[in-house]
Amino acid sequence: MKHYSIASVPGDGIGPEVIGAGVAVLQALAQHSNRFSLDVTGFDYGSDHYRKYGVMMPADALDRLRGFDAIYFGAVGAPDIPDHITLWGLRLAICQGFDQYANVRPTRILQGLRSPLRDCSTADLDWVIVRENSEGEYAGQGGRSHRGHPEEVATEVSIFTRAGVARIMRFAFQLARSRPRKHITVVTKSNAQRHGMVLWDEIASSTAAEYPDVTWDKMLVDAMTVRMVHDPASLDVIVATNLHADILSDLAAALAGSIGIAPTANLNPERTYPSMFEPIHGSAFDITGKGIANPVGAFWTAAQMLEHLGEMDAAARLMNAVEQVTANGPRTRDLGGDATTVQVTNAVIAAIEAGH
Numbered sequence: 001m002k003h004y005s006i007a008s009v010p011g012d013g014i015g016p017e018v019i020g021a022g023v024a025v026l027q028a029l030a031q032h033s034n035r036f037s038l039d040v041t042g043f044d045y046g047s048d049h050y051r052k053y054g055v056m057m058p059a060d061a062l063d064r065l066r067g068f069d070a071i072y073f074g075a076v077g078a079p080d081i082p083d084h085i086t087l088w089g090l091r092l093a094i095c096q097g098f099d100q101y102a103n104v105r106p107t108r109i110l111q112g113l114r115s116p117l118r119d120c121s122t123a124d125l126d127w128v129i130v131r132e133n134s135e136g137e138y139a140g141q142g143g144r145s146h147r148g149h150p151e152e153v154a155t156e157v158s159i160f161t162r163a164g165v166a167r168i169m170r171f172a173f174q175l176a177r178s179r180p181r182k183h184i185t186v187v188t189k190s191n192a193q194r195h196g197m198v199l200w201d202e203i204a205s206s207t208a209a210e211y212p213d214v215t216w217d218k219m220l221v222d223a224m225t226v227r228m229v230h231d232p233a234s235l236d237v238i239v240a241t242n243l244h245a246d247i248l249s250d251l252a253a254a255l256a257g258s259i260g261i262a263p264t265a266n267l268n269p270e271r272t273y274p275s276m277f278e279p280i281h282g283s284a285f286d287i288t289g290k291g292i293a294n295p296v297g298a299f300w301t302a303a304q305m306l307e308h309l310g311e312m313d314a315a316a317r318l319m320n321a322v323e324q325v326t327a328n329g330p331r332t333r334d335l336g337g338d339a340t341t342v343q344v345t346n347a348v349i350a351a352i353e354a355g356h
């Protein structure tokens with residue numbers, strides 16, 4: 001019997017509500033498994049920690065998290081604290097500290113859910129977006145001169161390294177190879193951005209030559225938004241920069257039905273450090289404390305975490321249970337229902353127990 005130690009960082013807003021639900025579901029799965037058991041240790045990092053101690057997480061946080069098999073993360077961000085403190089002080093600090101350079105976002109239409117696209121079904125929309133997660137437009141480089149003066153200039157410098165682009169490209173082609181369609185679309189903006197984006201194009205071509213069994217094409221990011229809406233069935237794996245994939249994956253989540261259902265993995269593919277799993281949505285302060293947050297994103301995230309740990313059967317069992325519930329209800333308000341987080345969670349646990 002395997003044993004996994006999971007660190008949970010529920011964070012801000014609805015984070016604790018959905019991660020609490022996800023931990024209950026993980027424990028139900030473990031209880032009915034003869035393959036693995038797990039323990040979950042919670043860490044109170046986030047905006048409350050900042051209000052109390054002046055930092056989002058303590059200086060030794062990465063040392064404390066390092067020994068875990070995976071990190072299960074909620075959300076970060078508070079209306080009264082700037083993003084450069086909350087986001088950079090916690091989520092990005094973990095992603096960078098643990099070199100989680102591959103951000104992986106599967107998107108498909110779960111059973112019973114409807115895409116805002118007419119006549120678009122599960123068969124037409126089944127994508128994985130791979131986002132470069134360590135450099136690019138979010139490298140934090142640049143600055144401001146003559147601050148506040150009419151002649152002020154601000155620069156926002158994107159950093160693309162050959163090594164950084166090559167490793168995400170290889171990761172994405174490898175992922176495409178493992179999927180039935182074996183197709184990948186490389187997204188850039190190399191007509192207007194003539195340095196970093198051209199490097200992306202060159203590395204895409206040379207990587208493609210190493211994967212003759214994977215078909216591929218290139219898209220400019222603006223044309224890509226149109227293709228996602230007009231021809232979703234033509235896409236399979238999508239690889240893009242930190243900024244482009246950030247935007248495309250919000251669009252993808254909306255096309256799949258709701259931002260409340262989509263998952264993300266921040267992977268350190270070499271497994272030198274733990275990887276981190278989080279629903280795509282943010283802290284959603286407009287619904288915090290009401291008990292109506294959709295926990296499905298946190299459940300799908302938990303399934304992604306189980307897959308990363310090698311527990312494919314448990315991941316499949318969890319997604320079966322989730323799709324029974326998305327198909328038959330109860331559903332939360334964002335999916336057109338009126339159920340609470342707890343009602344959806346209990347229904348998923350009941351489906352896990354019934355399916356066993």
Ligand code: ATP
Nearest residue numbers: 076077259260281282283284285286287293294334
């Ligand atoms: P961030 O800056 O962290 O991305 P945000 O404010 O851009 O945060 P979210 O917090 O994800 O975005 O919220 C966007 C909208 O989606 C809000 O109206 C929120 O209530 C809704 N939403 C987000 N997550 C959920 C969820 N799990 N269940 C229901 N509604 C959600």
Ligand code: MG
Nearest residue numbers: 250280281282
């Ligand atoms: Mg957002």
